[in-house]
Amino acid sequence: MRQTSNLYSKQNSKETKHYIGGDKKVMKKSLSLLVAAAMTLSTASVAFAADGATTTELSTQAKFDALKAAGVFSGFPDGSAGLDKEMTRAEFAKVLTKLSELAENSAANVYSDVAKTHWAAGFIGAASEAGLLNGLGAGKFGPSGKVTIEQIAKVADLVAGVEPSDKEVTGKVSAWAKGFVAAAIEAGLLPELPSYQVNATRGQLVDVAYDLAQPVEKDLKAVEAKQSGAKKVTVKFNREAVAAEKTALTYELKSGLTTYPVTATFAADNKSVDLAVAYLPAGDYTVTVKGSDAINVKVEDEAAKKVDIAVTALQQVADQDLGVKVYNQFGEEMSGVNTQISSYNVTKTKQLTPGNQLDLNVGGADEAAINDVISVTAIVPSAGLSVNKQLKVINGSAATSIKLDQVQPIAGDARISVKDGYVLPLTLVDAAGQKVVLPNGDIDLTGAAGPKSVTYAGLVFYVSDNTIVEKFTVTDGVIKFETKKAGTVFVTVTNGAAAASAQTSIVVNDAAKVKTFELGNSGKLIVKGEKAVLPFTAVDTFGAAIAAKDAVLTNVKFNAFGSEIVPVKNAKGELEFNFGQTGPTTIYVYVDGVLQTKSVSINVADVAVYKAVQKVDVATTLEVDAQVTLNQDNILLVDNYGRTSNVAADKFTVTSGKTSVVDYVGGKLVAKAEGTAEITVSSTANAGITDKKFTVTVVKNSAITSYAVDTIDTLFGSTTAADTVGYEKAVALVGKTAGGTTVALKSTAPDFVTSSDESVLKVAADGTTVVGQKAGKSTVAAYLNGSKVAEREVTVATDAKVVKTVEFDKDEYTTTVGADITPAAKVTVKDQYGVVLTTSVGKILVSDPSIATVTGGAVKGIKVGSTTITYVASNGTTDSAVLVVNP
Structure with missing residues (x-):
């Protein structure tokens, strides 16, 4: 048992524990070691724990001796400890200063009743400045006043980092001190006493001070x-x-x-x-x-408790989100709550289209004009909640901050040159901190050559030379422009109403012209009748390397097999050759009629033919009733040169040697019953192609001994639900046999899943789909029949969605003169998260406009011949295909 002063032992015989908050060591290490060293010089009593182990408990006198040796306490002139004497406020200030290892600070002593020469002036100043002690009011400290036990409790809690407690206190205690006393008792700093309003003795303070000086932690509960x-x-x-x-x-x-x-x-x-x-x-x-x-x-069940409208103003743009949010009783934003939203133009006394998306992008300002007041009301009928805001329609004139960053070259370019697709990085913010978005439209700067300024949406746009930049086009808040000629142009955007302005300069370079050209060898097989891509390097008249996609090759000629050959330069900057002869030849290159120093020797192989079905990528162990897709995407053919490619959609057959075990139905292998079946995949592309045979094993559910979460690629994360539509991921399971063989399951869905960090990866309402929230990593755990069966770490990124891949569904298309083909509909565009982008993110280019032209995304044949069509995404990612125009 812990030994205490006589007063303590009379009132509390139960074992107590001490607790230090914060870093659990109020004293610095040096003082703790000093106290520990002093303990070895003190008299200790030995007690026995319930398990028979010995524990050492110090008497109050021994604790005093240890604290005295550490310089915390001082004895009386006669050498006694005076443990039964009451403690003055000045003495208490010294103990707190020493315990907290504060430096004495006489300058901080501002009390009129404590002289600068008072022995405790430095301690009183230090303890007061640290917030451990307060004065009595009227500039008095009362150094000779006494300290009550409840006052000690409050300060001990503060020093120890203990929060006030709402536990009951049986002894007599002031209302203000109840929480502090309860916390001190709970932390083992004080015993239970009949009264805490009485003056404390030095012995009681010794016990508390000794506990505070120890770096010992109480059990975590x-x-x-x-x-x-x-x-x-x-x-x-x-x-x-x-x-x-x-x-x-x-x-x-x-x-x-x-x-x-x-x-x-x-x-x-x-x-x-x-x-x-x-x-x-x-x-x-x-x-x-x-x-x-x-x-x-x-x-308790989640309940709607608050509805709010986040935006502070409206703008003349399309589909602006009113930011209506519903919060539950815990202050969390709720989803899926039915809200009724209405908007009314107070200025025009006109009801607007209801809903959370308000469209004010109306050319004639029929819906709303600048400075109109729109009354927006959001109601949650089920909870009886409503909110109304009067929102003003603003334009650029509301911007109190204008920022123009430096115009950057288009991705992949070394400099700004004469071309289109540049972005003017303009940022507008109003007085409330809300971003101001300009309405869609053209800022036309054409007119007499020279400087030109135009007012648009309340802002003045100025260019120093409108022959370099003729027009800015605003689309969904993004301002784009093209450069017409080389030179330097200054752009200024000004809001006179707010005296805000910003300026930037744009240096435009001439388009590069080829001076020297060197063709390279791809190192790949070149086959008659097939597209062969050869690399090249080009240097302009200024000695700078020309990016392949920017090289204009009108002054470059090529010769092979003794005659001129015209390659196609696609939008990637690659040169695509197509040879109609076989055998070795040399490609000679001429720039402005001058033969270049290096030529390329190649060998054109004969036409390729497919020889065998080389690979079928499909699960070969299935659970009974499981189905797996087997189509052209799973089947690879190999040609006579060892190259592989997918079989055409209508050029293969799949048969099962035992349809009672595995059948092929609707493009899928269907597991019927336990057993094995030989599957044969044949190609009908041309005669003589060797079949691919493999065995599929069907097992019962009892053969599955473990599970794994199927691969989940990096997910896109956003707390805005609309941003993650299409980016959710349903967690799927695969089975494992005792031997570790992967089994395709009848049902891949777990009962439910959890996420180790829902601030990074949230589990959707269906319980099995996960949605990214913010950048980071979280572990997804899958459950079946109430037990966790598998888990996998998932990475979430918040990088803005950009085009990662572009792919035509064919390498070659055919059309006729005067007929249209819409290759954009045949292009699959995916972002870096592997999700197909359905909105327009690029345009079609034709390498030879005399063969075909592009109008509104449709390519029309103009004359007989062949050309390259290239889909160019907004960030420059491309894919190309050959277009053959027949009569």
């Missing part, structure tokens, strides 16, 4: 648990948890006999942990944390 979110319970601890304790902790959340899997996330101060649950119905729960008693928690 869960002391409170309550619902803190629609799917979250927060557990509070009696102190900060260290790393090892956080790792060792386990959690159980139960309602009746049902256990709910949780994902634990500690608060920044490590004094509480959030337990996130995929599904949390209302009811009575118990939370059990390892090493702590179970705590009861009442869970």
Whole structure:
């Protein structure tokens, strides 16, 4: 048992523990070591623990001796400790200063009743400046006044980092001190006493000071648990948890006999942990944390408690989001809540189209003009909530901040040259911090050559030379322009109403012209009748390398097999040759009629033919009733040169040697019954192609001994639900046999999944789909029949969606003179997250406009011949195909 002063031992015989908050060491290490060293010189009593181990407990006198040796306490002139004497406020200031290792600070002593020469002036100043002690008012400190036990409790809690407690106190205590006394008792800094309003003795302060001086931690315990979110319970601890304790902790959340899997996330101060649950119905729960008693928690259903309109102004743009948000009783934004939104033009006394997307991009300002007041009302009928805001329609004249960044070359370019597609990086912000978006339209700067200014949407746009930049085009807030000739142009954007302005300069270079040209060899097989891409390097008249896609080859000629050959330069900058003869030849290059120093020797092989079905990429072990896709995308053919490519969609057959086990129906292998079946894949592209045979094994569910989460590529993350539409990922399972063989399952969906960090990766309402929220990593755990069966770490990125790949569905298209073909409809454009982009992100180019032209995305044949069509995405990513125009 811990020994205390006589007063303590009379009132409390039970064992108490001490606790230091914050970093759990109020004293610096040097003072703790000094106290420990002094303890060896003191008299200690020996007690025996329940398990028979010996523990050393110090008497109050021994604690005094240790603290005296550490310089915290001083004895009386007669050598006594005076443990039964009362403590003055001046003495208390010294003890607190020493305990906290504060430097004496007489300058901070501002009390009129404490002389600068007073022995405790430095201690009183230091303790007061640190906020450990306060004055009595009227500039007085009362250095000779006494200190009560409840005053000690408050200061001890402050020094130890202990929060006030709402636990009951049985002894006599002032209302203001109840929480501090309860916390001190709970932390083991004070025993239970009949009264805490009495003056404290030196012995009582010695016991408290000694506990505060020790770097010993009390056992970590869960002391409170309550619902803190629609799917979250927060557990509070009696102190900060260290790393090892956080790792060792386990959690159980139960309602009746049902256990709910949780994902634990500690608060920044490590004094509480959030337990996130995929599904949390209302009811009575118990939370059990390892090493702590179970705590009861009442869970209520999520309810709408607040509706708000986020925007502060409206603009003349299309589909602007009014930012209507609904919040639950925990301050969390809710989704899927039915809201009724109406907008009314107060200025024009006109009802606007209801809904969260308001379209004010009307040329004649029929819907709303600048400075019109729009009354927007949002109602949540089910909760009886409503909000109304009067929003003013603004334009550029509302911008109090204008920023123009430097115009950058187009991706892949070394400099700005004469071409289109440049972006003017203009940022406008109003007084409320809201971004101002300009309406769609053209800012036409044409007219008499020279400087020109135009007012648009309340702003003045000025260019120093309108023969270089003739027009800016605003589309969905992005301002684009093209350069017409070389030179330097200054652009200024001004808002006279707010005295805001910004300027930038643009240096435009001449288009590069080829001076020297060197053709390279691709190192790949060149086959008659097939497109052969050869690399090249070109240098302009200024000695600078010309980017392949920018090289204009009108002054470059090529000769092979004794005659001129004309390659096609696609939008990637590649030269595509097509040879109609076989055998060795040399390609000679001429620039402006001058033979270049290097030529390229090649050998053109004979026409390729397919020889065999080389590979069929499909699962070969299936669960009974499972189905797997087997189509042209799974089948690879190999030609006489060892090259592979996918079979055409209508040029293959699939047969099963035992349809009772595995059948091929509707482009899928269907597992019928346990057993094995030989599958034969044949190509009908041309005669003599060797078939591919392989065995498919069908197993029962009982043969599956484990599961794994199927691969999940990097997901796009955004807290705006609209941004993640199409970027969700349904978690799928694959099975594993005892031997580790992967099994395609009848159903790949788990019962539900959890995420280790829902701030990074959120589980959708269906329980099996995950949605990215912010950049980071989170572990997805999949559950079947109430048990976790597999998990996988998932990476979420928030990089803006950009085009990553562009692919035509064919290498060659045919049309006739006067007929249209719409290759854009045959192009698959994907971003870096592997998701198909359905909106227009590029345009079609034709390498020879005399063969075909492009109008509105459709390519029309003009005359008989062949040319290259290239789809160019907004970031320069391309793919090309050959277009043959027949009569």
